[in-house]
Amino acid sequence: MTAEMLPHRDVTPILDRARELTDPALRHAVSGLAPQMRRVAGYHLGWLDANGEEQSSSHGKGIRYTLALLGTEAVGAPVTTGIPGGVAVELIHNFSLLHDDLMDGDKERHHRATAWTIFGSSAAILGGVALLTLAEEVLLDLGTEAGAAAAALLTKSTARLVTGQTDDLEFETRASVPLDECIRMAGNKTAALISASAAIGAVLAGAPAHTVTALSEFGEHLGLAFQLVDDLLGIWGTPELTGKPVLADLRAGKKTLPVSAALHAGGPAADELATLLAETNDEHDRFAREAELIEAAGGRQWTIAEAERQLTLAGQQLAGAGLADTPRARQATDELSAVADFVVRRQL
């Protein structure tokens, strides 16, 4: 699968519109934090520089709030109904990034110093928790049954996210991890929040349960596809584009899906890979050779194929979701598809 194989819809206008709709509400929510937390969050979100001065820098693509807003419109509700959902999922996403950067010891994200390197570990821990708590507040402050249901959905996805991050770190200490455990870990770490993002607008709009479930499943498959691609980029991605050092995931000993699939496939390349993974030296050549072996054992090809398969499954869920039949709802559904394609096809 390459970007050339399929006509590629430019999703920039879709993402830009979602950002313009979400940004004021997100800034409003963050402005309610205590000054210290506002500064850590504002820096992390790219609104402030390290000295607390305003700056304009885009930060991330906003996939999660885009899904939240499009999901709202796809069930026939006005986009404003979904904005608190978009804000909440974006806050949870950024809570997890703040904590992950610290726990992984990552010093850069999007070519900027990570928050913990500037404000310290405690500020990153507290800032993350402040964003998590704020996400719940944004939904619960609606004071509606739908708001409470959305908070419940978000809380469950946050619990899965924490479980996934726990497994991710624990797997680093293991020589190999069964493929199904790695897939479950990816589902928790990444797909849970993307699933909640896709479904939260429908929950806020009071859509029927089967529609919420289908959007949730759409997001679950999309999230898995997203993580599969992320794992590919973590090994074979261009550092200039990913913002991560070359071979970063292999250096960290992450049991990502291509690694696990390669080991699972067996054969001489897998055996040599297993031997190399057990070593403790830090030489570039070792990690470069690991990448070759993962590919030789079929781990790269499996991951690409699995990402495609998950994207197809996501599309099937969307088609059967019973979404609304107004012009804007149909358009939003098409846009959900386009965003899903974009998320998975970036750099494949």
Place this chain on the structure above:
Amino acid sequence: MTAEMLPHRDVTPILDRARELTDPALRHAVSGLAPQMRRVAGYHLGWLDANGEEQSSSHGKGIRYTLALLGTEAVGAPVTTGIPGGVAVELIHNFSLLHDDLMDGDKERHHRATAWTIFGSSAAILGGVALLTLAEEVLLDLGTEAGAAAAALLTKSTARLVTGQTDDLEFETRASVPLDECIRMAGNKTAALISASAAIGAVLAGAPAHTVTALSEFGEHLGLAFQLVDDLLGIWGTPELTGKPVLADLRAGKKTLPVSAALHAGGPAADELATLLAETNDEHDRFAREAELIEAAGGRQWTIAEAERQLTLAGQQLAGAGLADTPRARQATDELSAVADFVVRRQL
């Protein structure tokens, strides 16, 4: 004020009953966590040893869930209505302990090694967040309007707790902090959750707004009194009883209320104290001298008097709360008073 001045009601049966009522529900909630998190939480809560083996060890007095259950009964509701509230506040309390121990670098709590020293920083961060998320789940899973209102109350108190902890750490880096800022910090760090504990049962029981507010204010004053006493014990407490090293708060450079009150009072002792606080050596004599100067400047006496004053204000809120007039409700109200007295009078 000394323990001898007033007849002291033995609150052990009250605390024991609350523990017996809360413990099964708390264990049930924690059992739903992923295995790794369950182990960190189980260790932290004193249920498991460092190897994950079951052990029986009491952990903390359970003040917060006791307040939650008594608050429920004081408004005339059955105690079972309040149990999810008790579980939730206890989970939030333990989330904050897990994170605080890590951020403060404390290696022992209740004469046991703290969780981060055994499981590592990341496990403590993730374990804390898992408990925070679980607290929200326990309330939102009730699926009721009252459950959502209780979750909203708890979320607001958690946000204040995080703000208070942020200020607490930031104050350590400042030479002196105005007394009113220290009081606000203590209100956020400690009183917010005790206030939520006192009010959450009434919220779950659907009690009228003025009753919820009065119980909340009762808890706010009680929480401030609690922190004032805690600050006294952090300087003059017996390590065997507090489980903290002697003069621990002074060693950490904490701007606790006795310190701030002493500096605020002015005079020669306050001046000498300010000079000593600015030093960076780690000698025991320096911290012992600081404790003397805090006392000489009136910081100890002010703190004792302020704790008494806050306890009185708490009692006034309880008296005017419009609580229920059944025999059990009146008894529960008396028990709330007794627990409040106990919390403030321990070791004074």
